[in-house]
Amino acid sequence: MTIEVDRIIEMAWEDRTPFEAIEFQFGLKEAAVKELMKKELKFSSYKLWRKRVENCKTKHGFKRVSGIDRFKCNLQRSISHNKISKRK
Numbered sequence: 001m002t003i004e005v006d007r008i009i010e011m012a013w014e015d016r017t018p019f020e021a022i023e024f025q026f027g028l029k030e031a032a033v034k035e036l037m038k039k040e041l042k043f044s045s046y047k048l049w050r051k052r053v054e055n056c057k058t059k060h061g062f063k064r065v066s067g068i069d070r071f072k073c074n075l076q077r078s079i080s081h082n083k084i085s086k087r088k
Helices: 003-013 019-026 030-040 043-055 076-080
Strands: none
Touching: 003 019, 003 030, 003 043, 019 030, 030 043
16 A cells, blocks of 8 residues: 555544545545545445444534634644644
C-alpha cells in the first residue's frame, strides 16, 4: 500500500473527518472512497466501517451541525507539534 492509500483509509476511519475533506485533499468522491475501502479492507472490517459511517453525523458535510466549516480541530497545532501546521 502506498502512503497516500494508507492516509485515505485513516481519514475514512476517523469519525470527525468528512468525505468532503478526503475529496478536497485527494480528489476522491465518497463512492470512490467506499470502493477503495472495500478493496483494501477485510470484508468484515469493511462491513463494520460502513455501519459506522452510516450512523455517523460528522462523516457527511450536509449532516454536520452548522458552523463547523473546518477540517481539523482547533487544537491540531498543539497536538501534532507540526511546524507546518503552526504557520498562520
